[in-house]
Amino acid sequence: SLCDGDGRYCGEPDIAGCEQCVTRWGGYLGEDISVSDLVARSGRELSGARWLMAPCEDTVRRIRRHFPGLKIEAVALEDDSALRKFIRTGRHSVSAQPLRVCVVGGISQWKGYDALLALAAEIQTHRLPIELSLVGHTHDDDALMALGVRVTGEYREDEVQALIRQQQPDVGLIPSIAPETWCYALGQIWRSGLEAVCFDLGAQGERVSRSG
Numbered sequence: 138s139l140c141d142g143d144g145r146y147c148g149e150p151d152i153a154g155c156e157q158c159v160t161r162w163g164g165y166l167g168e169d170i171s172v173s174d175l176v177a178r179s180g181r182e183l184s185g186a187r188w189l190m191a192p193c194e195d196t197v198r199r200i201r202r203h204f205p206g207l208k209i210e211a212v213a214l215e216d217d218s219a220l221r222k223f224i225r226t227g228r229h230s231v232s233a234q235p236l237r238v239c240v241v242g243g244i245s246q247w248k249g250y251d252a253l254l255a256l257a258a259e260i261q262t263h264r265l266p267i268e269l270s271l272v273g274h275t276h277d278d279d280a281l282m283a284l285g286v287r288v289t290g291e292y293r294e295d296e297v298q299a300l301i302r303q304q305q306p307d308v309g310l311i312p313s314i315a316p317e318t319w320c321y322a323l324g325q326i327w328r329s330g331l332e333a334v335c336f337d338l339g340a341q342g343e344r345v346s347r348s349g
Contacts, residue, residue, distance in 0.1 A: 138247035139315045146247075146315045146338070149199065152176060180204050192319040193340040199316065214319045220327040221348050235266040239306035239331065241297065242273045242322035249312025250275050256312075257284035270304040272297060273322075301329040311335035311345075320344070 141147050142162035150158070155172040166175070183189060183200075189209040191197045197209045244250045253269070260267050261284050270287040271278075278288045289300050309326030311317075316339025323341055326333045327348075335341040 138245075140247045144246040144251050144314075149202070176203060183207055193343050195316060195338075195340055195343045196318045214321075215324050217324075217327075217344055217348065220324050223328050223330050224332055224348075225330045226332060235268045236308070237268045237270065237304060237306045238308055238310050238334075239301055239304050239326070240269070240271045240273065240310050240312060241301065241325050243291070244271065244273060244275045244312065246276075247313065247315040249314050250277075252312045252314055253286070253310075254280060254284070257281060257286050261285055270306065272300045272304065297325050298329055301325070301331075306331060309333040311341045313339065313341055315339065317341050 139147050139149060141158055147154075147158060152173050159172060170178075183204055184207070189207060190212045191200060191209050192212065192214050194211045197211050200209055201207055240249075240253060242248065244253060253271070253275075257269055259265070260269065268287075269281075269285070270289075271281065272289050272292065274288065274291045275281060278290070282288055287304065289303075292300055306329075309323075309329070309331040311320060311323055311326070311333055312335075313320070314336060318340055320339070320341045323333055323335070323344060333345055333348075335345050337346070
C-alpha cells in the first residue's frame with residue numbers, strides 16, 4: 138500500500154529507506170525476505186516475462202523507477218473517454234443547499250480513511266455547508282457516522298449506481314492518500330454523472346487530470 142505505520146504515503150524511498158520502514162513497522166508479505174532480496178527476485182521474474190502490462194502510465198513510471206530498463210505497456214482497464222461522457226458539470230446549482238460529497242468503495246487507511254475522518258471532523262467543527270456520504274464501508278463506520286457521515290455499508294456491484302443516486306450528490310471524492318494502479322471507484326463516480334476530486338497522485342490523479 139506504500140504507507141508507513143502512521144498511515145502516511147511513504148514517498149517510495151530507496152531500498153535502504155524501505156528496509157528502515159520494514160524494520161520499524163513490519164510488513165505484510167508473510168515470508169522472511171529482505172527488501173533488497175525481494176527487489177532482486179522481482180527483477181528476475183519481471184525480466185523473464187514475455188509481456189509486461191500496467192493499468193496506467195503512472196504505474197509504469199513507478200515500476201520502471203525500481204526496475205530500470207523494463208519494457209512495460211500501459212493498458213487501461215476501462216475506456217475513460219466513454220465514462221467521461223456521463224459527466225454532467227454544474228451539479229451544485231442551488232447555493233442555499235449544502236454541497237453533497239460522495240465517496241465510493243471500501244475505504245481502508247491507504248484508501249483515505251483518516252483523511253475522510255478528518256474532513257468530517259472539520260465540517261462538523263466549523264459547521265461547513267457540506268454533507269458527506271460513503272457508498273461503501275470502512276473498518277470503523279461508527280466513527281464516521283458519529284461525525285455526520287452517511288454510510289451505506291457494503292454493496293454488490295449491481296447496486297452501486299442506485300446507491301450513489303440515493304445520496305443525491307453534487308461531486309465525487311476519491312480520498313486515497315497513496316497512488317492507485319487504476320481505481321474502479323473513479324469509474325463508478327463518472328458513470329453516475331459526477332465530476333471527481335482526488336489528490337494529485339497515482340492512477341486517480343492521472344485519470345482526473347486527463348479528463349479536463
